[in-house]
Amino acid sequence: MSAHGGMCTCMHACTHSLTSTGRRAAPQVGSACAYIWTRPTDEMAPSVRREVRVLARVQHPNVVRLFGVCLRPVVRVVLPLADGSLRDAISDHRDAISAQAAVALLCGIARGMAAIHAHAILHLDLKPENVLLSHGEPWVTDFGLATSQTSDAQAIGSVSALSSVAQRGTARYKAPELFRLRRQGGALVSTAADVYSFALIMWELAVGEVPWAGMSDVEVMANVMAGERPLLESGEEWEARARPDMRELIKASWVQDTQRVDAQVPSERPSFAALVSSLEAMLEDQAIPGQGVEASSSTLPSFTPRGTPIPLAVLATEGARPLAWAVPVGGTPADRLEQMELTVMELLAQVAALEAAQIASEVERTDVHEEVKGLRTALKTAEADARRLEALAGETAAMQVRQVLLRAEQREVELRTEMQAMIDKVGQALQEALGEKSVDCPKLPWVHGGAGGWYRLFFVCPVALEVAETNGGNGYKLLLPKAALHKLSPALHTTIHALRSKLGCGRAVGLPIQHKANRSMAAVLAKEVAAVDALERSLPPVEGPRMASQPLGVVPKEAYQMLLTTLETEDPGLTRCGLVRLTAPDGTVAWVRPGAAAERFRLEGKHTLGRVDVVPQRLLA
Structure with a gap:
């Protein structure tokens, strides 16, 4: 693929490799293009030498890198292949460049220019055409007019020596001090001139128009020397289109700088290092959470090179000197x-x-x-x-x-809220059962064992939802035939629902199972959940014939009556059940564990029965 310009032809290059038999393999597209100058070599050599000298010295991800160069018989410079220029992006994809992407682009250009100035090099022709884009990352390029600040022939302050350099460039992006006449002391060339050019690029990306559109170079020069700055094509002021921080940065970067008499006097314009800091702060202000300040480059338009690349070997000669090249960085x-x-x-x-x-x-x-x-x-x-x-x-x-x-x-x-809603729903049903006054006895029994029909029966506190110290912690040893267990099963199912509410929040309920002293909370919870599941499997299902018409939590009166009858000989008055009988101010009667649970019940009554508050587990550790 090739493209032709007024001074050179750009060709997309590729490389060839050899197969194991020594035959040439199919060409592989490489990330390189060659600029072949169409003007005579002697005419172009100084400009090309300047470009190559700068590219060889400045190595930065935002400055285009150099593969190699040949000056004979035809000038050839091999560079990385870009998707297009900033001018292409502005002209063809103006609406696709978001405000955040524009700031990211400007930040990359400023980084590259800061590196160039750090090498005491002036660009003097910074404009969108001279900024290439590769995967959204800008590369500053085209150093044909670049000059050194520290050269003996062109030192800072030697205005006359630099005047010929200042006469070249693109008028609409040139700083006013470069238009100064001889009687005014001649052109004033310094890093501030590049900052002014950058201000025009910022303006163009901020307002979406080309500066000084429709004006000749003479008209541009007259306006700039008079202290004027670009207006919109409609003739209106441009400030309303730019965000406030960008507006102030543009104005600071294109000040007239009238107080300077030579390049040794500091400019009122900011340096590129300062511009980088300001633009990075803008990126941080509008960064997408979790993506970092560079994520906006992904919103830039992409360019797809087309055509057949030319093998790189065709472009190379023995005199070519390849230089190191690093893949440009984005992200x-x-x-x-x-x-x-x-x-x-x-x-x-x-x-x-x-x-x-x-x-x-x-x-x-x-x-x-x-x-x-x-x-x-x-x-x-x-x-x-x-x-x-x-x-x-x-x-x-x-x-x-x-x-x-x-x-x-x-x-x-969100999960705690959802869990609390489900637990509250179960709690409301449990409150109806636990506050039932028909039979005066503890409402949450728990049985453990079952060998030969013998069980140990415990009671659960309806407020703390923890197993009580029934019969000194040993429980009541009872013989419960299958028929008796079947009759008691609705009350046991109610206990299972209550215990699962608390276990679901990651809190133990103190079931009478073997606990090792060094067992972790997770292991205890797992063992208690397994015990609850085992008891439920041994009972008649909730949806059985005796429970079909009963909503959750409602226990038939005969279940508790059978429980009281069974315990009359074992513990008359239930003095060893581990719970005490209390009446709350709202009239609710419940058997509650002495201590904090009893005090809570005395204050809040029925609302404490079967209620579990969801607490983050990390607070329980």
Whole structure:
């Protein structure tokens, strides 16, 4: 696939591999494209050399990376393949770029520009056409006009030396100080000029229009020099379309800066490092919970390259010098941290290799010295970015944990509410049975054993829903024939319902089963649930003929009458049952365990019978 421009042709490249028999395998599409310049080599060499020099020095996930370059016989620069440019995204997918995605894009561009400025390099032609997009991640590119701030011939403050550089570029994105006339001291070239260009990109993404649309370069220059800034095509002010924090950031970044007389005077515009901090704060303010501040890049439109790629081998020559390339990073701060750590390792390896190289030529030694100097600057920037991203990744991970815990807590509240509603429904039915006055005896019996028809009978406190110390904790030893057990089964089913209400909340009921001293609460609960299930299986089912017409909790009078008759000889007056007979202020009579349960019943009466309050289990540990 190829595309043609005024200065070069862009070709989508691929690689070939050999099979085990030495035959050429089918071409594999690679993530690379080659820019082949159509102008004469001698004419383009200075611009291409500037571009290659910058790309070789600046290694950052938001700056396009370099595969290799050849200057003879035709200029060829091999770069990673991008989906398209920011201009393509704005022109073709304007409505698909959300406000959050726009901030994420701007944050990536600002990071790349901060890295470029850290290498003492000025871009001087920053615009949407010179920002590539790959999977939503921006790459700053096209350094044909870039210049060094620290070059001997073009040092900061040497206005005349930089005036020729300032005359080039795109008028609608150029800073006012680059239009200054000779009688005004000439163009003032500094990092602030790139910040102004970035402000125009922010404006374009914020309002959805191209700045200075329909104006010639001369008209743009006149307006900018007069301190004017772009209006909407309708002629209206643009501020209403931009969010307040973005509006203030744009205004701060394109101030006229009229007080500066030379590049050594600090600019009123913020640095790209400060812009990164402000944009990251915006991302954090509008981040989707649990996804981190980088998640918004997924909302960017995607581009699908089409056509047949050209094999990379066709583009290469013996003089090509490939450089390291890192896959651009998108996604979470943790992803960016991992890539930045790889970049640091890569830079360290390159510095070590260059310092160990044996170079005879003085010219080559000078070039290597400059390259090592640039790599060390890149390394310093990458390490700083890694430290910042490490902190950001930690904060993002902590936020995700908090979100998970919050969702779990919300679900726990919902479950407790649902459980309490079900338990209250059972409790209401139990209250009707437990408050029945027809037979004056404990209403919740429990039987244990069954060998040969012999059982130990205990009573359960209807308020605490715990087994009482019946007969000193040994229970009443009774012979219950099958017919007697059958008659008592409705009362036993009521006890089972009551105990299950409490066991369902993760709270033990003290059944008379063997407990090991070191047994965990979970083991005790499991054993008690098993005992309740075993008793229920041994009884006639609730839906049996004798229970068919009885709603839950209502026990036939004869069941309790049979129980009293059985216990008359064993314990007259039920003095050893472990419960005491009490009458509440509302007239309810119940057999309750002495102590806290009895005091609660005296205060609240019938409403305490069979009631269980759902409590989070972690509070019980």
